[in-house]
Amino acid sequence: MDAEAAVGVVGACLTTVGVVVAYLQLRRTPRASALTQQPSRSGPGAQLVIGDIPREPLAHIRREGLLASLERTAASGKLCSLVGGRGVGKTHLAATYARDRLAQNYACLVWIVADDAAAVVTALAEVAKQAGVTDDVVDTEPAAKAALRWLEQLRAPALIVLDNAVAPDVVTPWLPQRGNVEVVITTTMHEFAVLGAELRVDVFTPEQAAAFLCARAGRDDLTGAALVASKLGQLPLALAQAGAVIRGRRLSFAEYLDGFPFMPLGSSLPRVPGEGYPFSLEQTTLRSIAEAENGGSGSLVAQIIDLMAVLSEVGVSRTLLHQLPAERADVDAALGALANASLVGFDVNGAVVAMHRLTRQVAVQRLHREGRLQPVASQAVAILNAVTNSEPAPGIDVIDHITELWAQARVVAGSVDELLRDLLSLRRWSVQRLSDMGEFAKAVATGLAVLADHQAELPADHASTVEARSCLIGAYLEAEREAEAVPFAERALADCVRRVGPDHPSTVRARNRLGYCCECAGHLDRALEIHQFNLEESLRVCGPDAPVTMGARINLASTYRSVGRLATAVPLFEENLQENTRAFGLDHPSTINARGELARIYVRTGRAEEAIELHEMNATLLQDKPEDTGFAWWPQYRAVAYSAAGRHREAIVMLRSVLRRSKRVMPRDNPRTIRLRLFLARALLAAGHRREALRLFEQVVADRERVLGTDHPASLNARRNLALALAVCGRRRRARRLIIAVLADYRRVLGTEHPYTRTAQANLVELSSAREFPL
Numbered sequence: 001m002d003a004e005a006a007v008g009v010v011g012a013c014l015t016t017v018g019v020v021v022a023y024l025q026l027r028r029t030p031r032a033s034a035l036t037q038q039p040s041r042s043g044p045g046a047q048l049v050i051g052d053i054p055r056e057p058l059a060h061i062r063r064e065g066l067l068a069s070l071e072r073t074a075a076s077g078k079l080c081s082l083v084g085g086r087g088v089g090k091t092h093l094a095a096t097y098a099r100d101r102l103a104q105n106y107a108c109l110v111w112i113v114a115d116d117a118a119a120v121v122t123a124l125a126e127v128a129k130q131a132g133v134t135d136d137v138v139d140t141e142p143a144a145k146a147a148l149r150w151l152e153q154l155r156a157p158a159l160i161v162l163d164n165a166v167a168p169d170v171v172t173p174w175l176p177q178r179g180n181v182e183v184v185i186t187t188t189m190h191e192f193a194v195l196g197a198e199l200r201v202d203v204f205t206p207e208q209a210a211a212f213l214c215a216r217a218g219r220d221d222l223t224g225a226a227l228v229a230s231k232l233g234q235l236p237l238a239l240a241q242a243g244a245v246i247r248g249r250r251l252s253f254a255e256y257l258d259g260f261p262f263m264p265l266g267s268s269l270p271r272v273p274g275e276g277y278p279f280s281l282e283q284t285t286l287r288s289i290a291e292a293e294n295g296g297s298g299s300l301v302a303q304i305i306d307l308m309a310v311l312s313e314v315g316v317s318r319t320l321l322h323q324l325p326a327e328r329a330d331v332d333a334a335l336g337a338l339a340n341a342s343l344v345g346f347d348v349n350g351a352v353v354a355m356h357r358l359t360r361q362v363a364v365q366r367l368h369r370e371g372r373l374q375p376v377a378s379q380a381v382a383i384l385n386a387v388t389n390s391e392p393a394p395g396i397d398v399i400d401h402i403t404e405l406w407a408q409a410r411v412v413a414g415s416v417d418e419l420l421r422d423l424l425s426l427r428r429w430s431v432q433r434l435s436d437m438g439e440f441a442k443a444v445a446t447g448l449a450v451l452a453d454h455q456a457e458l459p460a461d462h463a464s465t466v467e468a469r470s471c472l473i474g475a476y477l478e479a480e481r482e483a484e485a486v487p488f489a490e491r492a493l494a495d496c497v498r499r500v501g502p503d504h505p506s507t508v509r510a511r512n513r514l515g516y517c518c519e520c521a522g523h524l525d526r527a528l529e530i531h532q533f534n535l536e537e538s539l540r541v542c543g544p545d546a547p548v549t550m551g552a553r554i555n556l557a558s559t560y561r562s563v564g565r566l567a568t569a570v571p572l573f574e575e576n577l578q579e580n581t582r583a584f585g586l587d588h589p590s591t592i593n594a595r596g597e598l599a600r601i602y603v604r605t606g607r608a609e610e611a612i613e614l615h616e617m618n619a620t621l622l623q624d625k626p627e628d629t630g631f632a633w634w635p636q637y638r639a640v641a642y643s644a645a646g647r648h649r650e651a652i653v654m655l656r657s658v659l660r661r662s663k664r665v666m667p668r669d670n671p672r673t674i675r676l677r678l679f680l681a682r683a684l685l686a687a688g689h690r691r692e693a694l695r696l697f698e699q700v701v702a703d704r705e706r707v708l709g710t711d712h713p714a715s716l717n718a719r720r721n722l723a724l725a726l727a728v729c730g731r732r733r734r735a736r737r738l739i740i741a742v743l744a745d746y747r748r749v750l751g752t753e754h755p756y757t758r759t760a761q762a763n764l765v766e767l768s769s770a771r772e773f774p775l
Contacts (some may be wrong), residue, residue: 047102050127051111051161054095054276057240059215061208063093069199070097070184079175079183079196085342085356086284087237090186090201091276094161097184107156114162114185117170124148124174144174152179159184166291168192188288188342203234203356212236216243217253224253231257232269233357238281241269265362285362292341297334300326304334306376307383308344308355309363310408312400315347315354320398323383352397364408374419377409381422388429396437399430403446406453413457424454424464431471438666440479447472461499466492473513480671480714482520489514508538508548512555519559522713522750528563531556545583550576550590554597563755566605573598587621596634599641608644615641632658632672636679648687655680671714674703678721686772690729697722711749713756716742720760727767739764 070093073080082090098109108131112123124144128134133150134143151158158181165171165187172195175183185192192198204212209229210222216239219225228246232238245268246256260268265282279287293302303324308316321335322328335353338344344355355363367373384402387394406413406423413420427450434443447468454468469492476485493510500506515530535556538549553576560569577598580591595614602611615638622634635658643651659680662673681696701722704715719742726735743764746757 047106048108048127048130049102049111050109050130051113051123053098053102053109053111053161054091056096056099057092057275059212059243060092060096061089061204061212061236062096063089063208066093066199066201067097067100073197073199074182074184076197079185081185081187081192081196081198082201083187083190083192083198083342084201085359086188086288087235087281088201088203089236091163092236093201094163094184094186098159098161101157101159101182104157106159107154108151108158110158110160112160112162114165114171116166117174120144120162120171120174127151148174148176151181152176154180156180157182162186165189165192168195190340190342204229204236204239206230206234209234209236209239213239213243213253216240217246219246219253221253224257228253228257228260231260235281235356235358237277237284238269238358240275240277241272241281244272245270265358265365269358281358282362282365285359286366288341288343288359289363289366292338292343295337297330297337300324300330300334301337303379304331304338305343305355305363306367306372307380308353309360309367310373310376310380310405312397312404313355313357313360314397314400315352316401317352317397318350320383320387320401321353323386373409374412377405377412377423378419380405380409381419381426384426385422388426388433393433393436396434396439396442399433399446402426402430410453420457421464424450424457424468427453428464428468428471431468431475435475435478438670438672440475440667440670443475444472444479444481444484447475461495466495469495473517477517477520480520480708480712482517483522485517486514486521486523489517502537503541505542505546505548508534508541508552511537512548512552515559516555519555519562522754522756524559524563524755527559528556531559544579547590550580550583550594553579554594557601558597561601561604564759566601570601570605573601592618592621592634596637600637603637603641603644608641611641612638612645632662632676636676639683640679643683643686648683651683652680652687652689655683669703669707671704671707674700674707677703678718681725682721685725685728694722694725694729697725711745713750716745716749716756716760719745720763723767724763728772732767736764736767739767 070080070082082094084090095111098111102109108127110123110127112120114120121140121144124147125134125140128143128147128150131147131150133146151160158179160176160181160183162171162183162185165185166189168189168191171185175195183196185195190198203209206226206229209232210226213225213229214220214222217225228242229239232242242256245251246253251259256268266280269281271277271280271283277284289305292298293305295301303326304321307321307324318332318335322331324331326334335344338353339346343359344353346353367376380401384398384405387398402423406427409419409423413423427446431443431447431450434440434446451465451468451472454462454465458465469488473485473488473492476482476488489510493507493514496504496507496510511530511534515527515534518524518530519527531552535549535552538546538552542548553572557569557572557576560566560572573594577591577594580588580594584591595618599611599614599618602608602614615634618634619638635654639651639654639658642648642654655676659673659676662670662676666673677696678700681693681700684690684693684696697718701715701718704712704718708715719738723735723738723742726732726738739760743757743760746754746760750757
């Protein structure tokens with residue numbers, strides 16, 4: 001073929017290609033006329049539905065409040081994001097709304113699984129195809145844009161649901177900008193709030209959860225269902241999966257609950273076949289965690305998840321999380337990423353971070369599975385040690401963290417001496433801190449558990465076990481449950497004699513504490529015998545200037561006071577103050593205590609003015625010292641001295657002030673607060689305010705019997721005080737009946753010769769002539 005012919009052939013080919021390209025280009029351009037058309041319908045009421053709207057599930061709960069909020073948002077023309085953690089029911093809520101809109105004959109409804117941009121574009125391209133605004137061969141992106149323009153021009157209402165959207169940047173280019181189109185997004189990400197309104201979707205209410213679980217499990221037991229639902233944190237996905245297990249295995253709710261702690265989540269909450277949700281709860285939670293850890297703050301996000309997994313599920317303060325080895329701003333950024341992913345939430349002040357209990361359980365099981373529990377526990381211990389040594393002293397939340405950390409890490413602590421030592425040290429700190437906070441009942445309960453932990457993990461004579469027993473004894477004494485402390489104090493003394501012998505200061509201290517427990521428990525004869533011997537031993541073993549000797553002397557004097565031997569007690573209290581002043585100075589805590597105790601017995605012996613002088617000296621010395629939970633101790637006795645001296649107004653003002661503060665900072669049933677009310681009642685009665693005084697006396701009786709028990713010496717004393725107050729107020733018939741009943745209880749509980757019983761007997765004899773309340 002010559003050159004000229006070849007050129008002709010090439011030219012013809014190019015012309016043909018050009019014609020084909022032009023034709024195809026025309027085919028790829030949406031028809032302008034179609035963009036202005038309304039949807040074609042095969043008959044009246046025909047609708048265009050794209051995508052698979054989830055069907056109504058078994059035992060469906062219509063969440064009317066959320067649906068109403070969603071409808072109001074749509075009516076305002078705003079895009080609405082349904083935001084919440086995985087498994088809270090966002091998709092089912094959106095599906096319910098979509099089915100409602102279908103029933104209202106919306107012209108077009110588009111359901112898109114929007115986990116990537118391609119899925120959004122493909123779905124919109126299908127809208128264009130079904131609406132007839134493009135030809136079949138057109139590319140997806142131009143078709144999707146054509147679908148958006150068509151939707152924006154619809155006169156009839158339409159709805160687009162973007163389910164499981166993961167990033168605003170993915171969906172924003174494909175949102176209609178105008179027209180009569182509602183847009184609902186379901187997502188775990190709070191970032192979507194910038195696109196419109198955000199509607200928070202949380203777990204079921206307790207009532208919804210119990211009803212849903214009963215229906216899913218095929219059981220008619222709302223009470224049992226409520227217990228299981230509470231364990232699962234009312235999470236809809238977990239309830240659905242638990243219901244399938246209970247139904248399939250023919251379990252009762254109680255049987256499922258008993259087995260739950262011992263089963264992996266994959267077994268107790270598996271994916272339900274036939275349900276639209278493709279994952280088990282554990283799988284979906286791990287996906288969320290992985291997505292968060294793969295973000296910009298990944299390493300720190302992982303540390304926060306791990307740390308929160310081993311601390312209390314009630315929530316972790318942001319302040320504690322700032323103890324992580326990272327910049328504060330970086331910790332806050334990581335928390336923001338976790339919150340944005342709906343893996344954690346904040347309290348209303350943003351100060352406490354909480355994680356759903358099942359999310360936390362998944363994280364804990366991951367630590368076990370990956371063998372990382374021990375290093376995470378060690379990091380948590382280091383953080384808690386830093387917090388417990390900080391000022392001001394932390395609150396009860398840190399104690400909860402220590403308790404939970406021990407429960408989680410105990411299985412690995414036994415093989416790591418340092419971790420076990422530090423965990424047990426934190427446990428002992430918890431007991432003391434609860435006592436310092438006035439949480440005496442909790443301190444005792446925790447102290448018993450902590451001592452049992454030490455005995456299980458350490459030898460009986462280990463120093464830490466000894467210290468744990470001492471913490472428990474202190475908790476019992478603070479709670480005014482002295483009789484329960486006595487056996488532990490006896491064991492402490494016996495252990496001390498065996499470990500270090502009788503001639504050691506530790507033995508003297510242990511014996512002193514046993515005597516104090518006996519005195520406070522009302523075992524006065526035994527207390528007197530112990531303290532008399534112990535003072536001699538303390539002088540011999542420790543010397544006259546030792547703090548333990550000062551304690552032995554003042555406890556002996558106090559026991560003399562308790563048995564009514566005031567003439568013997570007064571000079572011993574005076575000697576104790578002189579010795580403390582000589583050895584320690586005027587403002588030493590031991591000297592202040594000695595001065596205050598001397599003032600107390602001066603009031604008992606009619607020397608109120610001298611008592612006031614001593615109390616006021618103490619008040620001056622204490623005014624610049626930091627206060628603790630013992631802030632009310634000496635002011636209450638100073639008020640008693642004022643009242644004894646006839647300075648009733650000062651006494652009442654002081655007691656009211658201290659009582660107000662005690663109510664504010666102490667738990668409701670704190671024995672110290674109850675004692676303050678008793679002192680105020682006495683002061684009011686002395687001042688002639690009889691009605692208010694009697695009301696307080698009655699309240700003290702009720703409070704002490706509820707908190708300490710009816711046979712506790714303090715409860716018997718409260719009833720005796722009420723009887724005396726009734727007599728002073730002229731209500732002698734009731735006073736007599738009450739004092740006779742109290743006397744019988746004193747004889748039954750303490751014996752006929754006990755000093756408290758003899759005092760009650762004397763009160764009965766003098767009842768008819770009582771004109772004022774005895775000191």
